Amino acid sequence: MGHLTIKHVRAFVLRGGGADYHDQADGHWIDDHISTPMSKYPEYRQSRRSFGINVLGTLVVEIEASDGTVGFAVTTGGEPAAYIVEKHLARFIEGARVTDIEKIWDQMYQSTLYYGRKGLVINTISGVDLALWDLLGKIRQEPVHQLLGGAVRDELQFYATGARPDLAQKMGFIGGKMPLHHGPSEGEEGLRKNLEALATMRERVGPDFWLMLDCWMSLDLNYATKLAIGAHEHGLKWIEEALSPDDYWGYAALRNNVPKGMLVTTGEHEATRWGFRMLLEMGCCDIIQPDVGWCGGLTELVKISALADAHNAMVVPHGSSVYSYHFVATRHNSPFAEFLMMAPKADEVVPMFHPQLLGEPVPVNGRMRLSVLDKPGFGVDLNPDCQLHRPYNR
Numbered sequence: 255m256g257h258l259t260i261k262h263v264r265a266f267v268l269r270g271g272g273a274d275y276h277d278q279a280d281g282h283w284i285d286d287h288i289s290t291p292m293s294k295y296p297e298y299r300q301s302r303r304s305f306g307i308n309v310l311g312t313l314v315v316e317i318e319a320s321d322g323t324v325g326f327a328v329t330t331g332g333e334p335a336a337y338i339v340e341k342h343l344a345r346f347i348e349g350a351r352v353t354d355i356e357k358i359w360d361q362m363y364q365s366t367l368y369y370g371r372k373g374l375v376i377n378t379i380s381g382v383d384l385a386l387w388d389l390l391g392k393i394r395q396e397p398v399h400q401l402l403g404g405a406v407r408d409e410l411q412f413y414a415t416g417a418r419p420d421l422a423q424k425m426g427f428i429g430g431k432m433p434l435h436h437g438p439s440e441g442e443e444g445l446r447k448n449l450e451a452l453a454t455m456r457e458r459v460g461p462d463f464w465l466m467l468d469c470w471m472s473l474d475l476n477y478a479t480k481l482a483i484g485a486h487e488h489g490l491k492w493i494e495e496a497l498s499p500d501d502y503w504g505y506a507a508l509r510n511n512v513p514k515g516m517l518v519t520t521g522e523h524e525a526t527r528w529g530f531r532m533l534l535e536m537g538c539c540d541i542i543q544p545d546v547g548w549c550g551g552l553t554e555l556v557k558i559s560a561l562a563d564a565h566n567a568m569v570v571p572h573g574s575s576v577y578s579y580h581f582v583a584t585r586h587n588s589p590f591a592e593f594l595m596m597a598p599k600a601d602e603v604v605p606m607f608h609p610q611l612l613g614e615p616v617p618v619n620g621r622m623r624l625s626v627l628d629k630p631g632f633g634v635d636l637n638p639d640c641q642l643h644r645p646y647n648r
């Protein structure tokens with residue numbers, strides 16, 4: 255098996271939900287007046303799609319071995335990511351052995367250093383890396399969690415992200431993370447509305463259910479501090495991604511400002527072990543939240559997780575479906591996982607990357623037995639009904 259080589263890598267694009275889960279129709283909770291760095295512009299305040307949160311679409315990476323086995327993965331990246339795969343990264347993948355995952359990663363990263371390092375290029379490298387792990391698992395007929403060294407728990411527990419933590423509580427989730435709706439540009443009135451929404455939800459869920467706020471990079475240090483202080487009486491468990499991903503200094507200050515016992519979390523838009531080293535060594539947060547489809551892939555997330563472990567930090571990956579479930583199952587410092595409620599009213603559990611992954615597992619009563627993940631690779635197949643388009647066919 256070790257001499258099996260990679261014959262083809264192919265990059266496709268898909269639109270409409272899936273890995274680019276912000277790509278939803280009107281009326282979805284995930285695009286309903288959520289506070290963002292663009293909210294200072296009133297014309298871009300109501301809808302994140304209006305400023306292009308869904309402009310990229312989904313990248314599908316397919317990798318075919320010399321024995322015909324195909325591994326694949328999906329992430330956010332669309333056509334520009336497909337270009338990078340076909341025109342640049344393919345040279346490091348085709349002809350390599352299926353076990354050359356570390357070497358391929360290093361060559362992809364070092365060769366794109368002059369224009370990559372974060373964002374789209376690292377999303378693209380992540381997509382290739384996840385497809386390589388899926389391929390190896392399918393060749394070895396092992397689930398990825400076993401390739402990683404095996405599970406440390408036989409059940410995963412999830413908190414739910416969405417507009418309805420009260421419904422998530424009834425569905426068995428361990429907590430509910432709500433999007434923040436108003437940012438600094440809406441002044442004291444907006445701050446009051448944010449706190450009223452939290453107070454109402456606390457009333458509905460009772461005193462013990464975890465409630466968190468996701469601020470999606472939209473605040474400044476003073477506003478985030480005031481929000482945290484005001485939210486403390488409503489038992490806010492953590493304030494998430496309050497500041498720009500580049501404001502390491504602001505996060506370190508916020509962590510000192512928040513009331514004792516409140517957690518500061520961030521990281522979904524951070525990339526590579528070097529980015530997370532900055533967050534950890536500057537004491538920016540209590541929990542890092544890398545997205546395995548955006549931070550460099552599984553090969554990089556394992557390195558990031560070890561770094562976090564040395565800093566006694568938890569790693570709770572940003573929701574990325576099966577790609578994070580197999581990882582979380584194997585890490586003692588990842589005690590729970592995120593599940594993004596992708597039903598438009600956040601009132602039912604649907605697969606996170608729907609409709610792209612056949613066999614995509616979902617939490618049942620907020621939990622997932624490890625046995626559900628005991629299929630080769632990441633245990634999912636590409637939905638053949640999805641209209642794949644290969645923009646840079648070679």
Ligand SMILES: C[C@H](O)[C@H](O)[C@@H](O)[C@@H](O)C(=O)O
Nearest residue numbers: 288415433468470572573594
């Ligand atoms: C709910 C948030 O605004 C984002 O849409 C969400 O994708 C992300 O921040 C998360 O943590 O799930």
Ligand SMILES: [Mg+2]
Nearest residue numbers: 468494495522
């Ligand atoms: Mg978030």
